[in-house]
Amino acid sequence: MDHRLFYVVGDFIANLAIGVIVGLIAWAIISPSWNMWGAMFAMMALGMVLGLVLYFPVGIKLGAMEAMIPAMYTGMWSGMVVGMMSSMMEMPMRHAAEMGAACGIAEIIFIWVANTILRGVTRQPKAS
Amino acid sequence: MVDTITQAKWDRLAPRFDSMAAKGAEKRWKPWKEGLFSQMDGKVLFLALGTGLDIPSFPKGKDITAIDISPKMIEQAQERVAGYEGSLRAEVMDVHDMPFEAESFDQVFTSCTFCSVPDPVKGLKALYRVLKPGGRLFMFEHTGSRHYPFRQMMDFMTVLTSKLGPDMNRDTVANVRAAGFEVTEVNNIFLDVVKTIKAVKPA
Numbered sequence: 001m002d003h004r005l006f007y008v009v010g011d012f013i014a015n016l017a018i019g020v021i022v023g024l025i026a027w028a029i030i031s032p033s034w035n036m037w038g039a040m041f042a043m044m045a046l047g048m049v050l051g052l053v054l055y056f057p058v059g060i061k062l063g064a065m066e067a068m069i070p071a072m073y074t075g076m077w078s079g080m081v082v083g084m085m086s087s088m089m090e091m092p093m094r095h096a097a098e099m100g101a102a103c104g105i106a107e108i109i110f111i112w113v114a115n116t117i118l119r120g121v122t123r124q125p126k127a128s
Numbered sequence: 129m130v131d132t133i134t135q136a137k138w139d140r141l142a143p144r145f146d147s148m149a150a151k152g153a154e155k156r157w158k159p160w161k162e163g164l165f166s167q168m169d170g171k172v173l174f175l176a177l178g179t180g181l182d183i184p185s186f187p188k189g190k191d192i193t194a195i196d197i198s199p200k201m202i203e204q205a206q207e208r209v210a211g212y213e214g215s216l217r218a219e220v221m222d223v224h225d226m227p228f229e230a231e232s233f234d235q236v237f238t239s240c241t242f243c244s245v246p247d248p249v250k251g252l253k254a255l256y257r258v259l260k261p262g263g264r265l266f267m268f269e270h271t272g273s274r275h276y277p278f279r280q281m282m283d284f285m286t287v288l289t290s291k292l293g294p295d296m297n298r299d300t301v302a303n304v305r306a307a308g309f310e311v312t313e314v315n316n317i318f319l320d321v322v323k324t325i326k327a328v329k330p331a
Contacts, residue, residue, distance in 0.1 A: 002318075007156065052288065063156035064149070065270050066318050072281060111319075118275065119316045 014058045015104035022078040023100020030086035039087035047079020078103040142200035170234030180205030188213045195221035223251040243294035252307030262331035272297035
C-alpha cells in the first residue's frame with residue numbers, strides 16, 4: 001500500500017463511499033421478484049461500470065490506476081452482494097448501505113495486501 | 129508518415145489533459161518518476177512529452193529532446209518547456225517515424241507512452257535504432273497484469289478505454305524484449321500494473 005497518509009485515508013474513504021453508493025443503487029433496482037443468479041450477475045456488471053464512473057471524481061485527487069482498479073472491484077462486489085441479497089429478501093436501505101460499505105472496506109484491504117505482495121523489483125540487472 | 133488518427137485523439141484531449149492528470153496521477157507518481165528521471169545523463173530522448181507535466185520532475189541542466197505526436201499537447205507544454213533549467217527541445221513527432229540518425233542518443237525515457245502507441249513493438253524498435261550501443265531505456269508505464277483477478281479486469285477496462293485513449297492490458301515488458309532490448313530491471317510500483325522498466329541495447 002501507499003504509505004502516504006493522504007492516499008491511505010483517501011483510498012479507504014473513496015472505496016467505502018463507492019461501496020455504499022453502488023450498494024444503494026443495487027438495492028433500488030433489485031427486488032425479491034428477481035432471480036437470484038440474474039440479480040447477482042446483472043449487478044456485478046453494472047457495479048463494475050458504476051465503479052468506473054465513480055472513479056472519475058475520485059481520480060482527480062487520488063490518481064489513475066491506484067484509484068481506478070479498487071473502484072471497479074468495489075463496484076463489482078458491492079453490486080453483486082447487495083443485488084443477490086436484495087433478490088432473496090426484503091432488505092432495509094440501511095442494511096444495503098452497510099453491506100456496500102463492508103464490500104468497499106474489504107476490497108481496499110484486499111488491494112493493499114495484493115499490492116504488498118506484488119510490488120517491488122522483480123528482476124535484478126544483468127548488465128551494469 | 130504521422131499516424132493522424134492517434135494524433136487527432138490526443139489533440140482532442142490536450143485542452144483538458146492537465147485537469148485530468150495533474151492533481152491525481154502525476155502527484156501520486158511523482159516520487160517514482162523523480163527517482164527514474166534522476167538517472168538522466170548524456171544526450172536524452174524523452175517521449176511522450178504531453179503537456180509537459182513531467183518536466184518539473186526532470187533533473188536540472190540536462191540535454192533533452194522531447195517528442196509528442198500531438199501538436200496541441202506540445203502547444204500546451206510550451207510554458208513548462210521554457211521554464212526548464214537546461215536544454216530542452218520539444219518537437220512534434222511520431223515515434224514510428226523519427227527522423228533522428230541511428231545511434232544518436234545515450235538514453236531514452238518514456239512516461240506512460242506505450243499504453244497508447246498503436247504498434248508498440250515497432251515503436252520500441254524505433255527507439256532501439258536511435259539508441260547508441262550500450263544505451264539505456266528507462267520507462268515509467270502502466271501495463272496489463274499477469275495475475276488473477278487483475279488481468280481479467282484490465283482486459284475489460286481496455287474495451288472501454290482504448291477508444292478514448294490508452295490500452296490497459298499491454299505486456300510492455302515482453303514488447304521491450306521483442307524489440308531487441310535486454311531488460312535489466314522491472315520495479316512494480318502498484319500491483320504489477322504501474323511499473324518502471326529498465327533495459328539496455330546490447331553493445
